Amino acid sequence: MGRVLQITDKGPGSGGIRRVVEDHATLLSEKGWVVTRLLLTAAQSRDPHEETAPVPFGQHARVQAVSLTTLKQAARHADIIHLHLGLTAVTPDLIQLAADIAPLVVSLHDIAPFEIPSEPPPPPQTLAKRLARWRHRPARRAVWQAVCDNATIIHAPSRYLADLAQQAGAPSARLIIVPHSVPLPQTRPPELADCPPLVVYAGLLSTQKGAHLLLPCLCALPSDTRLAICGDGPLANTIARSLAQLDLEERVTLTGRIDHAEVLAWMGRARVVVHPSLIPEGFGLTILEAMMLGRPVAGFGKGATVDWLTNDVTGLVAEPANADALAGAVEVLLRDFGLGARLGTAGAARAAALCSPDTVQEALIKLYHTALARDKVLVS
Numbered sequence: 548m549g550r551v552l553q554i555t556d557k558g559p560g561s562g563g564i565r566r567v568v569e570d571h572a573t574l575l576s577e578k579g580w581v582v583t584r585l586l587l588t589a590a591q592s593r594d595p596h597e598e599t600a601p602v603p604f605g606q607h608a609r610v611q612a613v614s615l616t617t618l619k620q621a622a623r624h625a626d627i628i629h630l631h632l633g634l635t636a637v638t639p640d641l642i643q644l645a646a647d648i649a650p651l652v653v654s655l656h657d658i659a660p661f662e663i664p665s666e667p668p669p670p671p672q673t674l675a676k677r678l679a680r681w682r683h684r685p686a687r688r689a690v691w692q693a694v695c696d697n698a699t700i701i702h703a704p705s706r707y708l709a710d711l712a713q714q715a716g717a718p719s720a721r722l723i724i725v726p727h728s729v730p731l732p733q734t735r736p737p738e739l740a741d742c743p744p745l746v747v748y749a750g751l752l753s754t755q756k757g758a759h760l761l762l763p764c765l766c767a768l769p770s771d772t773r774l775a776i777c778g779d780g781p782l783a784n785t786i787a788r789s790l791a792q793l794d795l796e797e798r799v800t801l802t803g804r805i806d807h808a809e810v811l812a813w814m815g816r817a818r819v820v821v822h823p824s825l826i827p828e829g830f831g832l833t834i835l836e837a838m839m840l841g842r843p844v845a846g847f848g849k850g851a852t853v854d855w856l857t858n859d860v861t862g863l864v865a866e867p868a869n870a871d872a873l874a875g876a877v878e879v880l881l882r883d884f885g886l887g888a889r890l891g892t893a894g895a896a897r898a899a900a901l902c903s904p905d906t907v908q909e910a911l912i913k914l915y916h917t918a919l920a921r922d923k924v925l926v927s
């Protein structure tokens with residue numbers, strides 16, 4: 548048992564990274580650890596366990612003295628500082644200060660720290676936004692170098708992110724892979740044969756996540772197939788307008804932004820869950836949540852998803868960026884209950900073995916003990 552200060556730039560309701568932060572806090576608290584949190588934002592938090600401090604993102608941006616004082620105060624009793632790396636509010640001097648106070652664990656969540664080509668490229672942006680991205684490149688490099696120089700442990704949730712980190716200069720001896728926790732089903736999901744021909748997508752409605760392929764995919768499927776799109780994003784209005792043009796109003800449900808429990812409920816009723824992301828995923832949480840529910844998954848297998856989505860073993864992998872190929876994989880799963888059940892069972896077993904709360908809880912605490920032991924060696 549010990550005291551952990553979490554540092555994040557993701558506020559409540561801001562997506563998967565925040566869910567991981569809160570999940571870690573729950574898992575640690577169950578074992579008697581005391582968890583507090585520092586949110587890097589100028590807005591005040593309503594959480595009594597969460598302090599706030601505004602921190603600019605930048606290579607040479609100087610954190611205000613009051614924010615550094617807030618960090619020192621928040622961390623004054625911490626045995627471990629756990630930074631959930633985001634790149635909207637963090638600086639090299641903050642990372643160095645945190646490492647000077649206590650052993651520093653840095654969690655990677657996506658490919659943001661690494662300079663790899665984006666496929667497809669981001670949608671057209673204004674000149675100001677393009678210039679901002681260009682200006683941020685040195686800052687990203689500086690922040691990443693500070694992580695490599697100061698972190699006691701660099702935590703990656705997937706082999707894919709660990710490999711990227713090592714290629715970018717992270718010492719392999721300080722890299723530890725611990726997947727994120729995925730909730731176990733509260734009730735037994737229905738058998739696939741008892742489910743309607745429902746296909747579910749859950750995630751950001753963006754081009755890079757492949758949301759623009761959902762309606763063309765549905766058009767290539769039998770007319771009794773229904774599609775539920777759970778989420779919001781820049782393509783939400785475009786998709787909504789396209790329903791009438793494609794005569795799909797009766798076949799598509801747009802849930803908008805809903806809470807996580809509702810998303811899991813939709814996936815639990817699905818006969819197939821689709822994951823058409825076109826970018827390399829750092830983890831692929833939706834795939835593992837679907838697998839934990841025993842739902843077969845059809846996707847493109849980008850980035851870390853290859854760790855979990857194995858063709859004809861735990862799901863079906865289609866040719867990337869091809870709506871017809873995705874539809875073909877989905878149609879096979881819709882009509883072949885035996886195959887879907889086999890893939891769903893294998894996926895559930897893999898997800899439970901890697902990502903059950905008990906497994907992740909044990910691995911996370913072991914990671915902290917490793918950080919504490921290494922810090923003692925360095926101090927002595």
